[in-house]
Amino acid sequence: xxxxxxxxxxxxxxxxxxxxxxxxxxxxxxxxxxxxxxxxxxxxxxxxxxxxxxxxxxxxxxxxxxxxxxxxxxxxxxxxxxxxxxxxxxxxxxxxxxxxxxxxxxxxxxxxxxxxxxxxxxxxxxxxxxxxxxxxxxxxxxxxxxxxxxxxxxxxxxxxxxxxxxxxxxxxxxxxxxxxxxxxxxxxxxxxxxxxxxxxxxxxxxxxxxxxxxxxxxxxxxxxxxxxxxxxxxxxxxxxxxxxxxxxxxxxxxxxxxxxxxxxxxxxxxxxxxxxxxxxxxxxxxxxxxxxxxxxxxxxxxxxxxxxxxxxxxxxxxxxxxxxxxxxxxxxxxxxxxxxxxxxxxxxxxxxxxxxxxxxxxxxxxxxxxxxxxxxxxxxxxxxxxxxxxxxxxxxxxxxxxxxxxxxxxxxxxxxxxxxxxxxxxxxxxxxxxxxxxxxxxxxxxxxxxxxxxxxxxxxxxxxxxxxxxxxxxxxxxxx
Amino acid sequence: xxxxxxxxxxxxxxxxxxxxxxxxxxxxxxxxxxxxxxxxxxxxxxxxxxxxxxxxxxxxxxxxxxxxxxxxxxxxxxxxxxxxxxxxxxxxxxxxxxxxxxxxxxxxxxxxxxxxxxxxxxxxxxxxxxxxxxxxxxxxxxxxxxxxxxxxxxxxxxxxxxxxxxxxxxxxxxxxxxxxxxxxxxxxxxxxxxxxxxxxxxxxxxxxxxxxxxxxxxxxxxxxxxxxxxxxxxxxxxxxxxxxxxxxxxxxxxxxxxxxxxxxxxxxxxxxxxxxxxxxxxxxxxxxxxxxxxxxxxxxxxxxxxxxxxxxxxxxxxxxxxxxxxxxxxxxxxxxxxxxxxxxxxxxxxxxxxxxxxxxxxxxxxx
Numbered sequence: 001x002x003x004x005x006x007x008x009x010x011x012x013x014x015x016x017x018x019x020x021x022x023x024x025x026x027x028x029x030x031x032x033x034x035x036x037x038x039x040x041x042x043x044x045x046x047x048x049x050x051x052x053x054x055x056x057x058x059x060x061x062x063x064x065x066x067x068x069x070x071x072x073x074x075x076x077x078x079x080x081x082x083x084x085x086x087x088x089x090x091x092x093x094x095x096x097x098x099x100x101x102x103x104x105x106x107x108x109x110x111x112x113x114x115x116x117x118x119x120x121x122x123x124x125x126x127x128x129x130x131x132x133x134x135x136x137x138x139x140x141x142x143x144x145x146x147x148x149x150x151x152x153x154x155x156x157x158x159x160x161x162x163x164x165x166x167x168x169x170x171x172x173x174x175x176x177x178x179x180x181x182x183x184x185x186x187x188x189x190x191x192x193x194x195x196x197x198x199x200x201x202x203x204x205x206x207x208x209x210x211x212x213x214x215x216x217x218x219x220x221x222x223x224x225x226x227x228x229x230x231x232x233x234x235x236x237x238x239x240x241x242x243x244x245x246x247x248x249x250x251x252x253x254x255x256x257x258x259x260x261x262x263x264x265x266x267x268x269x270x271x272x273x274x275x276x277x278x279x280x281x282x283x284x285x286x287x288x289x290x291x292x293x294x295x296x297x298x299x300x301x302x303x304x305x306x307x308x309x310x311x312x313x314x315x316x317x318x319x320x321x322x323x324x325x326x327x328x329x330x331x332x333x334x335x336x337x338x339x340x341x342x343x344x345x346x347x348x349x350x351x352x353x354x355x356x357x358x359x360x361x362x363x364x365x366x367x368x369x370x371x372x373x374x375x376x377x378x379x380x381x382x383x384x385x386x387x388x389x390x391x392x393x394x395x396x397x398x399x400x401x402x403x404x405x406x407x408x409x410x411x412x413x414x415x416x417x418x419x420x421x422x423x424x425x426x427x428x429x430x431x432x433x434x435x436x437x438x439x440x441x442x443x444x445x446x447x448x449x450x451x452x453x454x455x456x457x458x459x460x461x462x463x464x465x466x467x468x469x470x471x472x473x474x475x476x477x478x479x480x
Numbered sequence: 481x482x483x484x485x486x487x488x489x490x491x492x493x494x495x496x497x498x499x500x501x502x503x504x505x506x507x508x509x510x511x512x513x514x515x516x517x518x519x520x521x522x523x524x525x526x527x528x529x530x531x532x533x534x535x536x537x538x539x540x541x542x543x544x545x546x547x548x549x550x551x552x553x554x555x556x557x558x559x560x561x562x563x564x565x566x567x568x569x570x571x572x573x574x575x576x577x578x579x580x581x582x583x584x585x586x587x588x589x590x591x592x593x594x595x596x597x598x599x600x601x602x603x604x605x606x607x608x609x610x611x612x613x614x615x616x617x618x619x620x621x622x623x624x625x626x627x628x629x630x631x632x633x634x635x636x637x638x639x640x641x642x643x644x645x646x647x648x649x650x651x652x653x654x655x656x657x658x659x660x661x662x663x664x665x666x667x668x669x670x671x672x673x674x675x676x677x678x679x680x681x682x683x684x685x686x687x688x689x690x691x692x693x694x695x696x697x698x699x700x701x702x703x704x705x706x707x708x709x710x711x712x713x714x715x716x717x718x719x720x721x722x723x724x725x726x727x728x729x730x731x732x733x734x735x736x737x738x739x740x741x742x743x744x745x746x747x748x749x750x751x752x753x754x755x756x757x758x759x760x761x762x763x764x765x766x767x768x769x770x771x772x773x774x775x776x777x778x779x780x781x782x783x784x785x786x787x788x789x790x791x792x793x794x795x796x797x798x799x800x801x802x803x804x805x806x807x808x809x810x811x812x813x814x815x816x817x818x819x820x821x822x823x824x825x826x827x828x829x830x831x832x833x834x835x836x837x838x839x840x841x842x843x844x845x846x847x
Contacts (some may be wrong), residue, residue, distance in 0.1 A: 103752060148634045159632060161641070162609050177823050182750035183799045185595065187817050187847045189650070189827040193608065193641025217691050237550050243573060243662035285689045286715035292713075306675050342630040346550035374632040375551070414632040422635075429628065429637060437616070437624035437651075440636045440833040445826070450499055456636060 003042045003087075007063055011045055011087075019046040019093070030088045032136075033044040035421055036337055036391070039087035041068065048093050050168055050206035057204065058174030060087055060450055067172075068452045069200040071112060071143030074135040075106040075444030076338055077114055077413065078420030079147060079199045088430075089204055091142050097121055098207070104182065105212045106165060111142020111205045121311040126213040130157035133415070134323045140203045148197030150247040150415030151471035153279075153321065155373040157213070159415065161196045168207035169195055172446035180210065194441060200418050200452035202445045216281035217476040219247075220291045221315045222299050224298045225272035225305040229253055229368070230276035233348035235301035236372045239278070240345070242297050244290055250277040253352075255332070256325050256367045256380075263328035266321040269305045276303070276372065277322050325369040326380060333382035337394045341405030342414040354404040355379045362397040364390075367387060377405065403428070418456045489515070490534040497541060497557070497615065497623055497654035504652060505621030507534060508839045515841060517650045519561060519588030521582045524805040525594055526647060527816045530843025538589050541654060544568060546629070553629050555613065556656040558589025567586035574660045579733060579815070582740035582805070589653040595645030596804075598737055599696035602772040603710065604661065611640045613657030616650070617847065619835045623654065631659045644828070650834040664695075664710035669732060670725035671706040675686040677763075680705055681755055683725075684771045692719040698736065700768045703759075706732065739768065741779035743806040745787060749774045749799035757794055774799070780806065784813035791818050820846045 003011075003022070009177045010274045012020045021027065021044040032038035042065075047053045060067045066086030068305035070204045073080055095112035100246075102125040107118060115136040132151035133139050136288040139149070145167065157163075166180035180192035195203050226232035232251055239249065252260065253274050268275055276298070280290045295306055297477050309315035321328075321340045329336055343351045352368060359381070381397050383390045402412060413422060426435060435457060442457070454462070483690045494500040507514045513533025517523065538559035544670075545555040549572040556565055562576070570576050579598030580586050597606050604610070609825055613627035616639075622765070626639035674680045684699050688709040692715050696708040706728065709716045720727070747757055749772040758767060758776055769776035780787060780803075791801035795818065803816040821827075824846060829839070831847040 021606070078495040085819070098621065104750060148638070150632060154632065158605070158609060159634075161638065164606065173824075177826065179823060180594075181691070181798070183748050183753075185597075185645075185800065186821065187800050187802065188821050188824065189646055189830055190608070190641045190644060190822055191826060194638055195636050196641075199710040240552065240662065241550065243665055245662065251692070252624045281713050282711065285718050286692065286712040289712040318701055341627075342547055342632050344551035344553065344630055346548065349494045371632070375630055376632050394540065409629060411628045411633040417634050418636065430625070433622040434624070435624045435636075437618065437626070437639060438835075441637055441639070441642070444829040444833040449650065 002470060007059060007065065008043060011043065011056060015045055015047050015052050017369050020025065020044070021461050028089070030070070031081070031329045033078060033080040033111050034079040035076050035081070035419065037081060037420055037479065039077055039081055039083045039085070041082035042085045042187045044088045044090050044164045046090045046093045050170060052208050053089065053170045053204050054174045055219060056089065057170050057172065060071055062174055063450065064450060066449060066450055066453050067204070069142070069146060070205045071140030072114070074139040074342070075143060075417065076340070077417040077422060079417050079455060081420055083420055091140065094206065096274060100125060100127070100212070102127065105214070106182065106209055107212055108207060108209050108367070108477050109141050110207060111140060113141050115139050115141055115144060122212050122216065128215050128317065129210060130154070130163055130213055132410070134326065135214045141208055141210070145205050145208050146198065146200050147417040148415070149378065150370060150371065152250050152339070153370065156245050156247045161193065162344040163211045164192065164196050164208060165211055166209040167192055167195060167205050169205055170204040171203050172448065172451045176206070182423060199455055201442060201455050202451060218284040218287045219279065219281045219315065220278045220287040221277065221309040222291060222294065223268065223318055223319055224276045224278065224303040224306045225269040226274045226276065227302055228273040229352045230349045232276055233352065235276060235298050235303055236348065237345055238301050239294055240373065242293065244293060246278050246294065246333045246373065247281045248279040249278065250322055251275070251368065251370055251372035252277070252322065252325060253368040255327065255365060256369045259328040259331050259367065260321040260325050262331055264317065264321045264324065266317045267307065270323055272305070277318060322369070329367050329380055329382060332367070333384050335383050336380040337383065338378055338380050339399050339402055339418045340376060340378055340414050341402050341410050341412060342372045342374065342376045343405055343408045343410035347408040347410070348372065351377060351408055355401050357399050358400045358404070362393050364394060364397055371414070374414060375410070376477070420455055423456055424458050424462065426456070482800065484689045489532060493537040493540045495540040496688045497617060500536060500538070500541065500652060500654055501617035501621050501623050502537060504617050504619055505778055508619035508837060511837060512813055512839065514839050514844050516593070516652045517589030518559060519585040520595040521586045522596060524811065525803070525816065526841070526844035527822050528812050529841065530806040530844070538587060538652070544654060548655065549574070552660050552662070553612070553631065554658060554660050555629055555655065556588055557655050558653045559587050562586045562591065569660055575661045575663055576658055576660055578607060579737050581737060583737040586655055588694050592644055592653050592656060593646065593648045597732065597784050598744050599698050599708070599766060602697060602770060603693065604697035608641060608644045608657040611644060611656060612659050614643055614727055615638045615651060615655040616643055617652045617654050619651070619837070619839055624651070627657065629657045648843050649847055652840065666713040666716040667730060668709045668720050669706065669728045669730050670720055670723060671704060671728045671732070672725040673702045674705065677683060677703065681771070687723060688772050690719055690723065692716070694772070698768055699771055701766050708733065727753070734762060736814060739777070740805065745780050745781040746802045747776040747778055747790070747799060749794060749797060753797040753799060757790070757797065757799070760793055761790065772773055778805070784810060787814035795819060817846050
């Protein structure tokens with residue numbers, strides 16, 4: 001439904017004529033993120049600062065128009081999709097790093113700053129920003145904070161919420177607030193903590209204060225091959241059971257390794273059933289000692305063809321294979337559908353075999369490339385959208401995989417968010433009362449439901465996926 | 481009207497989460513105030529309650545719900561003591577990096593509700609960082625969970641953050657799940673006693689600036705500095721040698737965690753504002769501090785005016801001062817929390833949503 005001309009004029013007055021997009025051709029560019037369902041906004045508005053964001057949200061609030069904050073559109077759960085139309089609040093004009101404080105080891109950034117840019121700029125002070133989503137060359141820090149994004153190095157360093165010290169946010173009534181800040185143990189309720197990861201359903205983010213860490217003096221990166229996924233999974237548990245939490249511990253299955261090697265020639269062993277990429281950092285004595293211990297544990301668990309990066313260039317190449325893996329999968333099929341359920345680490349062998357069986361059942365190739373140390377899966381269901389009948393099959397396969405995750409005591413999403421695509425599955429893991437408690441927060445901060453409607457909570461207006469309607473609550477009686 | 485907590489109040493000790501939720505609901509219906517009590521270690525934190533009511537003890541809820549050793553995840557009821565939980569984890573070479581003051585005897589629920597921390601926060605963060613799931617009894621009698629029992633999870637709102645440090649004002653925590661950590665491969669403690677405070681601060685900065693980040697650095701008004709390094713044996717040994725301080729027994733930390741002055745305030749500052757505030761206290765004052773995190777604990781020898789003066793300075797420099805313990809009169813006069821934050825009205829909206837009749841800890845917290 002197009003916005004009233006009067007509303008569009010008001011919006012243009014706030015942000016400038018050229019920063020309101022409302023032609024249907026242009027709007028189609030903004031109908032998707034990196035997930036599979038799309039829906040065009042009625043207008044795209046590009047504010048320059050918090051005052052403009054506030055004014056835009058006030059207009060939206062007065063007219064009960066949905067507002068969906070949007071960064072780079074790299075999200076994988078439909079968080080930035082304007083499923084009920086309304087305004088896509090595109091924050092990419094707000095892309096300044098406002099301050100890097102080398103003494104306090106913090107940065108103050110606008111939400112449109114690209115994740116990797118912050119670490120590149122902070123590197124001059126020998127500092128870095130730890131959360132590193134695979135999309136870090138494109139994704140924005142505002143989107144990261146909204147989704148509580150993760151990344152390979154979150155195994156040791158923690159996810160986005162552990163690194164956000166404070167935020168300037170605009171609530172659904174257009175009011176602007178600072179939540180938390182530089183000092184620890186702020187007085188009162190932790191508003192910042194609940195707003196991070198709220199997927200745009202409670203606020204728009206206009207500034208973020210993040211913690212930076214000192215660049216470790218030494219880094220060691222090891223690639224190891226395993227005959228089977230099971231063996232690699234056992235090795236993951238063995239390393240951590242040994243008392244070592246590496247900076248990163250990533251797994252790729254043989255399908256992924258084949259595609260990556262064909263694309264990057266990173267020296268990945270293509271005969272392997274799975275490979276692990278392990279990284280430790282710290283002072284030289286520590287990385288040397290830990291890596292020796294890790295090699296020993298991996299060898300005991302059928303690891304072979306172990307290769308440690310000897311130069312920064314070699315390390316970059318090993319990581320290029322991992323971070324670019326999903327792109328490389330385009331060699332197999334042009335499209336992918338990706339879930340990111342999390343299982344208790346010891347359940348990795350079971351879930352990976354279930355994922356494999358589901359792929360076989362639906363006759364769809366599946367490539368696994370994931371954060372094994374966290375138990376955070378990333379099964380990529382590969383398909384070709386030009387096959388007209390394939391999409392329902394893909395969605396059903398994804399849904400069955402998530403169902404298997406939940407039945408093994410896992411969670412629907414580790415770092416991508418619930419968004420649009422998994423909202424119908426929330427009753428699998430949360431009871432009616434659990435969801436009601438979350439709704440108390442939503443209603444307290446956005447009584448009219450204008451911020452990113454149709455996300456996180458099961459939406460009665462949307463058709464229920466067939467499994468969700470059939471099976472009800474997975475984990476009854478046990479509190480999860 | 482302000483009532484001293486010392487007045488005899490009805491005490492109830494439900495043995496299940498359901499029973500606790502039921503009693504909470506009954507009290508809420510009757511408009512009776514409810515004061516959740518765990519180990520009672522933070523009983524004097526906060527303003528004196530606004531009215532009398534019942535104490536709802538969680539100590540009978542002390543079961544371990546699940547400890548998955550391989551997954552390094554533990555789920556417990558809120559009334560279990562930290563020591564009992566650590567003893568269980570120790571059998572698997574694991575631990576929860578919590579070392580709050582006024583130990584032993586904290587319950588897990590009490591620690592989460594009060595947000596108390598200790599020296600290890602420098603390396604591991606607070607329970608906020610490794611609390612992965614929570615179950616809470618609400619005044620309407622319902623039990624609501626958030627999070628889960630996996631180490632990484634963005635399914636739904638992060639209500640763990642909202643309940644952490646909320647003093648129970650959004651509901652009574654009945655169970656929690658944590659990511660636990662492997663015991664360090666090597667754990668070394670060193671200390672040094674200095675003549676001047678300038679040397680103390682310089683020593684602390686030196687320890688904090690080492691290539692191997694310490695797990696804890698504590699400075700004391702007595703002139704002592706203690707540092708703890710946890711990591712690979714070679715790295716730890718080299719670092720300790722480089723630093724050149726005297727080796728100390730690891731048990732000093734257990735001793736330190738018992739610290740609990742009768743009148744005591746927590747000063748939390750942006751890291752580099754901590755020293756000026758403590759210098760402002762003057763040389764005769766007694767305190768200990770974590771310069772790496774910006775937190776100090778001050779033994780308040782004077783009265784409410786002293787507290788107010790230090791608080792004003794702390795707030796002006798971007799920090800806060802909170803009373804951790806002291807008699808009710810002292811807390812009433814000095815105010816436990818000080819000036820509420822600018823977002824108080826938002827916090828109050830959440831309080832009203834979860835506890836509309838303000839039956840849990842009325843008057844004790846800022847909301």
